[in-house]
Amino acid sequence: MTTKRYDCLKCPGYCCSYPRIAVSDKDIERLGRHFDLDFEAARAKFTYHYKTKEDDEWCLRQKKDHVFKQVCRFFDTEARRCTVYKARPWVCRHYPHGNSCGYYDFLKFERVQQGDDEFIPSA
Ligand code: SF4
Ligand code: SF4
Numbered sequence: 001m002t003t004k005r006y007d008c009l010k011c012p013g014y015c016c017s018y019p020r021i022a023v024s025d026k027d028i029e030r031l032g033r034h035f036d037l038d039f040e041a042a043r044a045k046f047t048y049h050y051k052t053k054e055d056d057e058w059c060l061r062q063k064k065d066h067v068f069k070q071v072c073r074f075f076d077t078e079a080r081r082c083t084v085y086k087a088r089p090w091v092c093r094h095y096p097h098g099n100s101c102g103y104y105d106f107l108k109f110e111r112v113q114q115g116d117d118e119f120i121p122s123a
Pocket of ligand 2: 015016017021060072073074075076081082083084085088089092
């Protein structure tokens, strides 16, 4: 087993600030169960439809954030944590797809450069 070279607890949550976080029907069902909502109600409440010539997907709704302009609606903007961790979508479970995270490397590098463990560089 490889050791993770990133620590989400020290990160402001760059990955949760992507404007398009696409979810599957299974993800929506899981979120619905978590909140005791049926599929249609969960999809309407938690997602928006992103449709272009190339794409047709349901993405997590966002809300305003003081660090990033926008962040996932399920993100706790003060604690910088996911509020639906056990019911989070597949993509959130698998990100960053390996034992390192580019955002975390960037964050760590900038914090050393600034001599400030709390520094938050913009992505
Ligand atoms: S950007 Fe990387 S380190 Fe930060 S919360 Fe996401 S996975 Fe964790
Ligand atoms: S569901 Fe949780 S882990 Fe996924 S983007 Fe939203 S806050 Fe982040």
